[in-house]
Amino acid sequence: MWEEIVGHRDIIISLQNLLQRSQCPHAFLFLGPQGVGKFKVAETFAAGILCHEHEAPCGKCACCQAVRQGKNLDLMVIEPDGANIKIEQIRALKHQAAMTSYSGYCRVCIIDGADRMTQEAANSLLKLLEEPPSNFIMILTAVSQNKILPTLQSRTIIYKFQPLVYDQLLTILTARGFDKQQAAANARISGGSVGEAIELFDPEIASLRRTALAMLTTVPQGLDSIWEQAQLIDKLDNRHAAFILKFLVCFVRDCVMLNLGSAYQEFIINQDVKNEMQDICTAWTKEQCVCAYDIIKEAHKALQGNANTRLVFESLLIQLHDILQGGNIVCQL
Ligand SMILES: [Zn+2]
Structure with missing residues:
Protein backbone atom coordinates (compact mmCIF):
# COMPACT_ATOMS: atom_id res chain seq x y z
CA MET A 1 0.00 0.00 0.00
CA TRP A 2 2.93 2.33 0.65
CA GLU A 3 3.86 2.21 -3.02
CA GLU A 4 0.54 3.89 -3.86
CA ILE A 5 1.69 7.07 -2.09
CA VAL A 6 3.60 9.66 -4.08
CA GLY A 7 6.26 11.62 -2.16
CA HIS A 8 6.97 11.80 1.62
CA ARG A 9 9.66 9.08 1.32
CA ASP A 10 11.54 9.96 4.54
CA ILE A 11 8.36 9.88 6.60
CA ILE A 12 7.25 6.59 5.07
CA ILE A 13 10.65 4.94 5.75
CA SER A 14 10.50 6.10 9.37
CA LEU A 15 6.95 4.73 9.81
CA GLN A 16 7.92 1.44 8.14
CA ASN A 17 10.78 1.11 10.64
CA LEU A 18 8.35 1.67 13.51
CA LEU A 19 6.07 -1.07 12.17
CA GLN A 20 8.93 -3.55 12.32
CA ARG A 21 9.43 -2.95 16.05
CA SER A 22 7.33 -4.76 18.60
CA GLN A 23 6.50 -1.51 20.44
CA CYS A 24 4.84 1.40 18.61
CA PRO A 25 4.43 4.89 20.18
CA HIS A 26 0.79 5.53 21.07
CA ALA A 27 0.29 8.96 19.48
CA PHE A 28 1.41 10.71 16.29
CA LEU A 29 0.86 14.19 14.88
CA PHE A 30 1.10 14.62 11.10
CA LEU A 31 1.56 18.31 10.29
CA GLY A 32 1.55 19.84 6.82
CA PRO A 33 -0.38 21.77 4.17
CA GLN A 34 -3.93 20.78 3.23
CA GLY A 35 -4.21 18.08 0.58
CA VAL A 36 -0.63 16.77 0.47
CA GLY A 37 -1.53 13.23 1.53
CA LYS A 38 -1.32 13.26 5.35
CA PHE A 39 -4.55 11.27 5.68
CA LYS A 40 -3.48 8.73 3.06
CA VAL A 41 -0.21 8.15 4.92
CA ALA A 42 -2.11 7.93 8.26
CA GLU A 43 -4.55 5.40 6.80
CA THR A 44 -1.75 3.27 5.32
CA PHE A 45 0.16 3.38 8.61
CA ALA A 46 -3.04 2.32 10.39
CA ALA A 47 -3.35 -0.62 7.97
CA GLY A 48 0.27 -1.48 8.78
CA ILE A 49 -0.55 -1.56 12.49
CA LEU A 50 -3.70 -3.66 12.02
CA CYS A 51 -2.52 -6.07 9.28
CA HIS A 52 -1.25 -9.44 10.57
CA GLU A 53 0.83 -10.34 7.51
CA HIS A 54 4.61 -10.38 7.59
CA GLU A 55 5.01 -7.38 5.24
CA ALA A 56 2.35 -5.19 6.83
CA PRO A 57 0.41 -3.54 5.34
CA CYS A 58 0.11 -6.21 2.66
CA GLY A 59 -2.80 -4.43 0.97
CA LYS A 60 -4.45 -7.77 0.14
CA CYS A 61 -5.73 -9.37 3.35
CA ALA A 62 -9.26 -8.85 4.64
CA CYS A 63 -7.97 -6.42 7.25
CA CYS A 64 -6.17 -4.18 4.69
CA GLN A 65 -9.12 -4.35 2.29
CA ALA A 66 -11.45 -3.25 5.08
CA VAL A 67 -9.16 -0.28 5.83
CA ARG A 68 -9.25 0.71 2.16
CA GLN A 69 -13.05 0.57 2.17
CA GLY A 70 -13.36 2.46 5.46
CA LYS A 71 -14.95 -0.63 7.03
CA ASN A 72 -12.27 -1.89 9.43
CA LEU A 73 -13.95 -1.82 12.83
CA ASP A 74 -10.59 -1.40 14.59
CA LEU A 75 -9.93 1.85 12.70
CA MET A 76 -11.90 4.88 13.84
CA VAL A 77 -11.80 8.10 11.87
CA ILE A 78 -12.86 11.39 13.39
CA GLU A 79 -13.22 14.48 11.23
CA PRO A 80 -14.81 17.89 11.78
CA ASP A 81 -18.59 17.79 12.21
CA GLY A 82 -19.33 21.07 10.43
CA ALA A 83 -16.62 23.59 11.25
CA ASN A 84 -15.12 21.81 14.27
CA ILE A 85 -14.41 18.52 15.99
CA LYS A 86 -16.70 18.70 19.00
CA ILE A 87 -16.38 17.36 22.53
CA GLU A 88 -19.17 14.84 21.93
CA GLN A 89 -17.03 13.23 19.23
CA ILE A 90 -14.05 12.93 21.59
CA ARG A 91 -16.33 11.53 24.34
CA ALA A 92 -17.57 8.88 21.90
CA LEU A 93 -13.95 8.13 20.98
CA LYS A 94 -13.03 7.67 24.66
CA HIS A 95 -15.91 5.26 25.07
CA GLN A 96 -14.73 3.21 22.09
CA ALA A 97 -11.08 3.40 23.17
CA ALA A 98 -12.00 1.67 26.43
CA MET A 99 -13.41 -1.33 24.53
CA THR A 100 -11.26 -4.22 23.36
CA SER A 101 -10.41 -4.45 19.69
CA TYR A 102 -12.54 -6.54 17.32
CA SER A 103 -9.52 -8.50 16.14
CA GLY A 104 -8.23 -8.87 19.69
CA TYR A 105 -5.04 -7.12 18.65
CA CYS A 106 -5.03 -3.31 18.50
CA ARG A 107 -7.19 -0.28 17.71
CA VAL A 108 -6.25 2.84 15.79
CA CYS A 109 -7.93 6.24 15.61
CA ILE A 110 -7.20 8.92 13.01
CA ILE A 111 -8.27 12.42 14.03
CA ASP A 112 -8.26 14.21 10.69
CA GLY A 113 -8.15 17.99 11.21
CA ALA A 114 -7.03 17.95 14.85
CA ASP A 115 -6.37 21.70 14.58
CA ARG A 116 -10.13 22.17 14.25
CA MET A 117 -11.00 20.73 17.66
CA THR A 118 -12.92 23.00 19.99
CA GLN A 119 -11.11 23.95 23.21
CA GLU A 120 -13.27 21.49 25.17
CA ALA A 121 -12.59 18.70 22.67
CA ALA A 122 -8.83 19.36 22.78
CA ASN A 123 -8.79 19.30 26.59
CA SER A 124 -10.79 16.09 26.59
CA LEU A 125 -8.41 14.48 24.09
CA LEU A 126 -5.46 15.57 26.23
CA LYS A 127 -6.75 13.41 29.07
CA LEU A 128 -6.89 10.43 26.71
CA LEU A 129 -3.31 11.09 25.62
CA GLU A 130 -2.16 11.41 29.22
CA GLU A 131 -3.59 8.02 30.11
CA PRO A 132 -3.75 6.09 26.85
CA PRO A 133 -5.53 2.74 26.90
CA SER A 134 -3.28 -0.19 26.04
CA ASN A 135 -3.15 -1.25 22.39
CA PHE A 136 -4.70 2.02 21.27
CA ILE A 137 -2.87 4.23 18.79
CA MET A 138 -3.89 7.76 17.76
CA ILE A 139 -2.81 9.58 14.61
CA LEU A 140 -3.68 13.27 14.49
CA THR A 141 -3.43 15.29 11.27
CA ALA A 142 -3.32 19.07 11.21
CA VAL A 143 -2.47 22.03 9.01
CA SER A 144 -1.72 24.63 11.72
CA GLN A 145 0.69 23.57 14.44
CA ASN A 146 -0.10 26.70 16.49
CA LYS A 147 -3.72 25.58 16.81
CA ILE A 148 -2.72 22.38 18.62
CA LEU A 149 -2.25 22.62 22.40
CA PRO A 150 1.48 22.46 23.24
CA THR A 151 0.68 19.95 25.99
CA LEU A 152 -0.98 17.79 23.35
CA GLN A 153 1.92 18.17 20.90
CA SER A 154 4.43 17.12 23.54
CA ARG A 155 2.66 13.77 23.92
CA THR A 156 2.91 12.89 20.24
CA ILE A 157 5.60 11.95 17.75
CA ILE A 158 5.51 14.79 15.18
CA TYR A 159 6.03 14.29 11.45
CA LYS A 160 6.17 17.37 9.20
CA PHE A 161 4.85 16.90 5.67
CA GLN A 162 6.13 19.12 2.84
CA PRO A 163 4.16 20.26 -0.23
CA LEU A 164 4.55 17.88 -3.16
CA VAL A 165 6.79 18.97 -6.03
CA TYR A 166 5.38 19.58 -9.50
CA ASP A 167 6.41 16.22 -11.01
CA GLN A 168 4.89 14.28 -8.10
CA LEU A 169 1.60 16.16 -8.43
CA LEU A 170 1.49 15.67 -12.19
CA THR A 171 2.09 11.91 -11.71
CA ILE A 172 -0.86 11.68 -9.31
CA LEU A 173 -3.21 13.74 -11.49
CA THR A 174 -2.44 11.96 -14.77
CA ALA A 175 -2.70 8.56 -13.00
CA ARG A 176 -6.24 9.57 -12.06
CA GLY A 177 -7.01 10.21 -15.70
CA PHE A 178 -7.16 14.01 -15.72
CA ASP A 179 -6.38 15.89 -18.95
CA LYS A 180 -2.59 16.34 -19.09
CA GLN A 181 -2.46 20.01 -20.13
CA GLN A 182 -5.03 21.04 -17.52
CA ALA A 183 -3.30 18.81 -14.94
CA ALA A 184 0.00 20.58 -15.64
CA ALA A 185 -1.59 24.00 -15.02
CA ASN A 186 -3.47 22.84 -11.91
CA ALA A 187 -0.36 21.14 -10.47
CA ARG A 188 1.51 24.45 -10.66
CA ILE A 189 -1.34 26.68 -9.45
CA SER A 190 -2.07 24.45 -6.45
CA GLY A 191 1.34 25.02 -4.88
CA GLY A 192 1.93 21.36 -3.98
CA SER A 193 -1.48 20.25 -2.73
CA VAL A 194 -3.14 17.25 -4.43
CA GLY A 195 -6.43 18.18 -2.81
CA GLU A 196 -6.39 21.68 -4.24
CA ALA A 197 -5.11 20.54 -7.66
CA ILE A 198 -8.10 18.18 -7.91
CA GLU A 199 -10.46 20.89 -6.65
CA LEU A 200 -9.29 23.09 -9.54
CA PHE A 201 -10.89 20.62 -11.99
ZN1 LIG B 1 -2.80 -6.92 5.19
Missing part, protein backbone atom coordinates in the same frame (compact mmCIF):
# COMPACT_ATOMS: atom_id res chain seq x y z
CA ASP A 202 -14.29 21.42 -10.46
CA PRO A 203 -16.19 23.31 -13.20
CA GLU A 204 -17.31 25.95 -10.68
CA ILE A 205 -13.71 26.67 -9.61
CA ALA A 206 -12.51 26.48 -13.22
CA SER A 207 -15.06 29.17 -14.12
CA LEU A 208 -13.50 31.44 -11.46
CA ARG A 209 -10.24 31.14 -13.37
CA ARG A 210 -12.04 32.56 -16.43
CA THR A 211 -13.45 35.32 -14.22
CA ALA A 212 -9.94 36.24 -13.06
CA LEU A 213 -8.70 36.35 -16.63
CA ALA A 214 -11.67 38.51 -17.65
CA MET A 215 -10.90 40.83 -14.75
CA LEU A 216 -7.36 41.50 -15.96
CA THR A 217 -8.72 42.13 -19.45
CA THR A 218 -11.31 44.56 -18.05
CA VAL A 219 -8.99 46.76 -15.99
CA PRO A 220 -7.65 48.76 -18.96
CA GLN A 221 -11.24 49.46 -20.10
CA GLY A 222 -11.91 51.96 -17.35
CA LEU A 223 -13.80 52.45 -14.10
CA ASP A 224 -17.30 51.58 -15.39
CA SER A 225 -16.14 48.08 -16.30
CA ILE A 226 -14.39 47.78 -12.92
CA TRP A 227 -17.63 48.47 -11.00
CA GLU A 228 -19.38 45.81 -13.05
CA GLN A 229 -16.66 43.29 -12.13
CA ALA A 230 -16.83 44.26 -8.44
CA GLN A 231 -20.58 43.61 -8.45
CA LEU A 232 -19.98 40.08 -9.76
CA ILE A 233 -17.50 39.43 -6.95
CA ASP A 234 -20.03 40.62 -4.38
CA LYS A 235 -22.03 37.43 -4.99
CA LEU A 236 -19.09 35.14 -4.14
CA ASP A 237 -18.20 33.70 -0.75
CA ASN A 238 -14.79 34.28 0.81
CA ARG A 239 -13.36 30.95 -0.36
CA HIS A 240 -14.29 31.52 -4.00
CA ALA A 241 -13.03 35.11 -3.85
CA ALA A 242 -9.70 33.77 -2.54
CA PHE A 243 -9.51 31.45 -5.55
CA ILE A 244 -9.91 34.44 -7.90
CA LEU A 245 -7.01 36.22 -6.17
CA LYS A 246 -4.91 33.07 -6.42
CA PHE A 247 -5.64 32.85 -10.15
CA LEU A 248 -4.89 36.57 -10.60
CA VAL A 249 -1.48 36.14 -8.95
CA CYS A 250 -0.68 33.28 -11.34
CA PHE A 251 -1.85 35.20 -14.41
CA VAL A 252 0.12 38.32 -13.52
CA ARG A 253 3.20 36.23 -12.76
CA ASP A 254 2.84 34.64 -16.20
CA CYS A 255 2.47 38.08 -17.81
CA VAL A 256 5.86 39.01 -16.31
CA MET A 257 7.31 35.85 -17.88
CA LEU A 258 5.72 36.65 -21.25
CA ASN A 259 7.14 40.18 -21.10
CA LEU A 260 10.61 38.81 -20.33
CA GLY A 261 10.71 37.10 -23.74
CA SER A 262 10.97 33.67 -25.31
CA ALA A 263 13.62 32.31 -22.89
CA TYR A 264 11.03 32.31 -20.11
CA GLN A 265 8.08 30.80 -22.01
CA GLU A 266 8.57 27.32 -20.53
CA PHE A 267 8.01 28.73 -17.03
CA ILE A 268 4.50 29.92 -17.84
CA ILE A 269 1.92 28.21 -15.60
CA ASN A 270 -1.24 28.90 -17.59
CA GLN A 271 -0.03 27.47 -20.90
CA ASP A 272 -3.60 26.62 -21.91
CA VAL A 273 -4.62 30.32 -22.04
CA LYS A 274 -1.31 31.72 -23.27
CA ASN A 275 -2.91 33.52 -26.23
CA GLU A 276 -5.32 35.44 -24.02
CA MET A 277 -2.45 36.43 -21.75
CA GLN A 278 -0.50 37.67 -24.77
CA ASP A 279 -3.40 40.07 -25.41
CA ILE A 280 -3.31 41.28 -21.80
CA CYS A 281 0.42 41.87 -22.11
CA THR A 282 -0.18 44.40 -24.88
CA ALA A 283 -1.76 46.64 -22.21
CA TRP A 284 0.56 45.75 -19.29
CA THR A 285 4.31 46.38 -19.18
CA LYS A 286 6.63 44.15 -17.17
CA GLU A 287 6.97 46.83 -14.45
CA GLN A 288 3.20 47.26 -14.22
CA CYS A 289 2.80 43.49 -13.90
CA VAL A 290 5.30 43.38 -11.01
CA CYS A 291 3.40 46.20 -9.26
CA ALA A 292 0.11 44.38 -9.85
CA TYR A 293 1.60 41.16 -8.43
CA ASP A 294 2.44 42.90 -5.12
CA ILE A 295 -0.97 44.54 -4.88
CA ILE A 296 -2.87 41.29 -5.52
CA LYS A 297 -0.76 39.54 -2.85
CA GLU A 298 -1.72 42.28 -0.39
CA ALA A 299 -5.39 41.86 -1.32
CA HIS A 300 -5.05 38.13 -0.65
CA LYS A 301 -3.66 38.86 2.82
CA ALA A 302 -6.54 41.29 3.50
CA LEU A 303 -9.09 38.66 2.48
CA GLN A 304 -7.46 36.06 4.73
CA GLY A 305 -7.78 38.63 7.52
CA ASN A 306 -11.54 38.56 6.90
CA ALA A 307 -11.75 41.95 5.23
CA ASN A 308 -14.98 42.65 3.31
CA THR A 309 -14.76 40.82 -0.04
CA ARG A 310 -16.35 43.56 -2.12
CA LEU A 311 -14.18 46.30 -0.62
CA VAL A 312 -11.03 44.23 -1.15
CA PHE A 313 -11.85 43.75 -4.84
CA GLU A 314 -12.93 47.35 -5.44
CA SER A 315 -9.72 48.60 -3.87
CA LEU A 316 -7.69 46.07 -5.84
CA LEU A 317 -9.27 46.91 -9.19
CA ILE A 318 -8.90 50.66 -8.63
CA GLN A 319 -5.24 50.20 -7.73
CA LEU A 320 -4.68 48.05 -10.82
CA HIS A 321 -6.40 50.72 -12.90
CA ASP A 322 -4.15 53.36 -11.33
CA ILE A 323 -1.05 51.35 -12.24
CA LEU A 324 -2.12 51.31 -15.89
CA GLN A 325 -2.84 55.04 -15.77
CA GLY A 326 0.70 55.62 -14.45
CA GLY A 327 -0.74 56.67 -11.09
CA ASN A 328 1.13 57.37 -7.91
CA ILE A 329 1.34 53.83 -6.52
CA VAL A 330 4.93 53.10 -5.58
CA CYS A 331 6.19 49.56 -6.04
CA GLN A 332 9.57 48.03 -5.31
CA LEU A 333 11.06 46.90 -8.61
